[in-house]
Amino acid sequence: MAMDEHGNLHGSLSGGCIEDELLGKLQRGELAATTPVLLEYGVSPEENERFGLPCGGRMHILIEPLAPSxxxxxxxxxxxxxxxxxxxxxxxxxxxxxxxxxxxxxxxxxxxxxxxxxxxxxGPRFQMLLIGANELARCIAEIALAMDYRVLVCDPREDRRAQWSVSGAELLADMPDDAVSEYGDSYTAVVTLTHDPRIDDMALMQALTQPLFYVGALGSQRTSDKRRERLLNLDITGEQLQQLHAPVGLPIGSKSAMEIALAIMAELTQLRAGMRRADGGVPIR
Structure with a gap:
């Protein structure tokens, strides 16, 4: 979080009380005037109640002065x-x-x-490459943008691109495999959504050969099983195929487009949290 003595804030630490406390210290000239200061909140039950921290929770906050140098x-x-x-x-x-x-x-x-x-x-901002500019892609894009993902939507079909209307998402006319090759990295999630094997499989064949953060494909269990058979016949190895999340998303009983989008974003959030706990290898920007 950044703040100045005029009360301007950008970002958040605790959602309210600690920010007000720090702002008061800053305006009184008590806060890290020349060198960094490390503060700790939540040391006592009284402090937890005063600042609204969870029971037993503590926060260590490093305050750094920024000068126009x-x-x-x-x-x-x-x-x-x-x-x-x-x-x-x-x-x-x-x-x-x-x-x-x-x-x-x-x-x-x-x-x-x-x-x-x-x-x-x-680390770089996490990004999501959606294959197919349809209603489900719209729902996913809206949630992902709100969660600070960079969102790219690739669809080689001109009529589908003409109907796309989500502000903030980048629309690509590339062939799916070219888009994955150009934009894919270890901070990228690729999700295929068209139900057209000629488009989806093209993206997956490229995605499963790259060290991406996540590769998912929309479809029922039966559709996913058939897709796996096709990909194996197209020289994707069994080890590469293990990267594929299909059916995509957490199994929360989702039916509508927005529910499926929520299931997909929940799975990505779960994976990111698990990898942070495991070794800190996936950074959060």
Whole structure:
């Protein structure tokens, strides 16, 4: 979260009370005027009740002063450029002096902090490549955009693209395999939605050969079984096929387009949380 002494806020820490407490400290000149400060909230039951924290919960908050200096501006710009290029980057902060450095990394690790320094890794924004510009894609796109995914919708059919109307999603006229090849990386989820094997299978054949975050295909269990047979006959290996989530989404009994979209986004959220718990290998921007 960023804040200034005029009360302008961007982002959130706790949804209210702690933000007000920190803003009061900032306006009184009590908050990290020159060097970073590490604060802890929720130490006592009284504090939990005062700040609305969950019972027994604690928050450690690092407060860093930001000054309009050229060096800091250059570092922020370098960080933004790396994220725009979908390159993970590490920020190291000297907690005694307040200076920080950037380092290019291969993959992200969990945040690390001690009395001397903080190491924080930033990864590219997660993105979703939807194959098929239909009603279900619209529902998925709306939820995904609200969850800060970059959304790309690929459909080689001109009439389907002409009907697309979700603001914020990027519409592609590429062939599905070309779109997967160009945009796919380890922060990308590919979901096929057309029910047309000529389109969906083309995307899946490419997607299952790349190290993507998630590959899913719409369809019933019977349809999914037939799809797996086709893909095996098209030289996709059994090991590659294990990456395929089909039927796509969590089994929550979804029927309508929005319910299916919710099931898909819930599965992605579950997978991201599980991978963070396992090894911190999937960063959250």
């Amino acid at each position: 050229k060096m800091q501006g250059d570092l922020l710009n370098e960080l933004l450029v790396a994220l725009a290029a979908r390159r993970p980057i590490r920020r190291k902060v000297d907690l005694a002096q307040g200076g920080w450095q950037l380092e290019t990394i291969a993959s992200c690790q969990p945040l690390c902090i001690d009395e001397n320094a903080m190491q924080q890794d930033f």
